[in-house]
Structures are given as C-alpha cells and as structure tokens.
Amino acid sequence: DAGVIQSPRHEVTEMGQEVTLRCKPISGHNSLFWYRQTMMRGLELLIYFNNNVPIDDSGMPEDRFSAKMPNASFSTLKIQPSEPRDSAVYFCASSGGSSGANVLTFGAGSRLTVL
C-alpha cells in the first residue's frame, strides 16, 4: 500500500485565494482525519469522518474552512478565502481495517503558506 497520499506537498498562495488540499486514505480504512500543525498551537484536529460521514467538525476554525469526503477514497479540505494565519502544515490521517481503530496512519502533509 502506498500509504496516505496528500497533495499538494507545498502550496504558496496569496491572501484571499481559495486553497484546496486533497487526501487519499489507505484502502480499507473507514475513518479519515484532518489535522493542522503550527509551532504556536501544535497539532489540532480539524474534522474527522467515519464511513464518509463527518462525525466531529468542532475543530474547524471558522466558516472559511470546509471539508468533504465524497467517497471512501478521497477527501478535500478547502479554505476560502485564505488568510496568512492559515499558514501551517495540514495532515490527513486514516484508520480502521486491519490496522485497527485508533491507530492512525498519517500522510506526509501539505505545507501551506499564505502571503
């Protein structure tokens, strides 16, 4: 298995632009998580899905952030409009299947810089 695949790995954009981050979870995993990592706030859970349904989005900062999971093999995290304070590394992780619930496999992350 290729693991959790995230794209893009790096994104530099200007304030006000729309940003879309993408994630392909491990096949057979039924839970998907989006995390944000910054030096100031550490690792924050933004939202997680189970069987493609959003279960907890209490960590989503504000209405500028939205996430979707249209099928078991794809999820997006969208920021519109983006702001400099959104600059961070965004991680997608999945769990379930033979690895068991609660054991997360993380992608390599998408580093976002908003100028």
Next chain:
Amino acid sequence: GDSVTQMEGPVTLSEEAFLTINCTYTATGYPSLFWYVQYPGEGLQLLLKATKADDKGSNKGFEATYRKETTSFHLEKGSVQVSDSAVYFCAQTNFGNEKLTFGTGTRLTIIP
C-alpha cells in the same frame, strides 16, 4: 476533559545516553495510550501503544508502560542513536472514541 501533558522540550542528548520523555494523562474511563514519532519533513508514525493498565508497549528499542496509579506513560530508551532525533508525541483515546488527543510534542536531538 481528556488531556495529555508531556515533557517540555527541546531535549538534547549525546549518543548512547538514556532517554526518558515524561507523559501524563487525564481521562474519564480507561484510555488507550500511544507514542507517535515525527521525523523531519514527514507525518507522524505510530511508535508504540498500550491499551490497558500495566501493558508495556515496545518498538525499535523504545518502551513505555501504562501506569494507571500515576496516570503516566513515560517513553524510555536505554541507548539513543542519532537517527532517533525527531519530535515525539504522546496521545490518548477513550474506548469507542476514535479521536486522538495529542500532547504538544517533545523535540529530541541526539548529538554524535
């Protein structure tokens, strides 16, 4: 609410030194406990876990024992290597809950 408190970093050690990174938790019920490791430029990887009191998780020479009486899950390694330089995260989750609560991370640097 549930939380994890881990040792402030950064930690710098010489190669072959003994390592301890402290982690304590606050939880209702009986959580599962985890250590994840993040190497530079990568995502987090599971290092070890323990699901009940007195369980010992181990991997790559690292160990941690689930201590219910002290609500702790300290990470130890007898002889560290330069390749162990990374950020280490303690985490917990409660039964039936898929959300992991992470600590703030401890940056470890090993000097040759």
